[in-house]
Amino acid sequence: MTGADSSLTLGIETSCDETSVAVLRGETEILANIVYSQVDLHARYGGVVPEVASRNHVVKLPYIVDEALACAGVQVQEISLVAATMGPGLVGPLLVGLCHAKGMAYALRAPFLGVNHLEGHLFAHRLHSPDVVPPFMGLIVSGGHTMLVDVPRYGEYYVVGTTVDDAAGEAIDKIGKMIGMGYPAGAKMDELADSGDPKAIPLPRPMGDSPSFDFSFSGLKTAVLYHVRKNPRERREDIAASVLASVVDVLTKKSLEATRRFHRHRLVVVGGVAANAHLRAQLVAEGTQRGIDVLFPPIALCTDNAAMIAAVGAFRHREFGEAHPLSVSPNPSLSF
């Protein structure tokens, strides 16, 4: 990967319940980005079962590698770098993707790179808008993470705030499960909230007035639980609208304040919850009022995918000459 922009990176993402393989030309041209979601497999349990996820990655991954190569129209021998998520995530699923990637790199005599999934989320922005470069404030908001990261340049990250308990998507999913919305509940809650009253239930804005940029969403779940016990006939639309109003208020307030405090003029929002229409609308409206440009990659790049992992691998290999030995292990709690 030194020099020529046409070199090909194969990326693998298996940190949770998506099996994904991508082929990238250079650092930003996506030739294939196949995502197979196991969501139906886990729905009956109301959440991801790690052992079930690992086993399904083992079964599906070889076929998805073939599908990605076919979709990109390239031969496996043309791949010059193999990158896979090494953490954070579930250790079993990570191990499956990492071992497959290492095996491919060994067979191809190509360099191998283990990628931080969180850096991957930020690179969704680079894939979509390669010309809109840092500095920016990043908000990573998904089922596993709620994190504010200052990005002066790619490769350099400062965590400004993170959740002290549940991630925003995790809280949404748990509340959804509690009121019978199925798993995962984010998209359904987004839709139901359109016809609900966001002021129907006076829910707290956890840590909303705290000077810290950390988040806490588990209290929200408890508040909804008590409210629903007392008011079993509360409309689901009103619950959805009230819950999202609380989550969106806190995310909007803290991320715009962090952007201002760190003297950035741009906020980049990534992760599954970035798909939320209410979050998008409120962040853009309030950002505009405060002279902050709020950017969201397309939803397919916000949720877990291998193109963002390949993009980090290609960048780090080219920029820093980085490659890892095949002895690298998964790190389930990897951060910045």
Ligand code: KG4
């Ligand atoms: O990034 P992602 O695909 O996987 C993780 O790394 O967690 O995010 C999944 C999360 C789930 O919690 C899901 O409920 C939430 O994103 N989500 C949404 C929406 N679509 C997905 N949350 C709110 N509104 C949505 N439209």
Ligand code: ZN
């Ligand atoms: Zn993720």
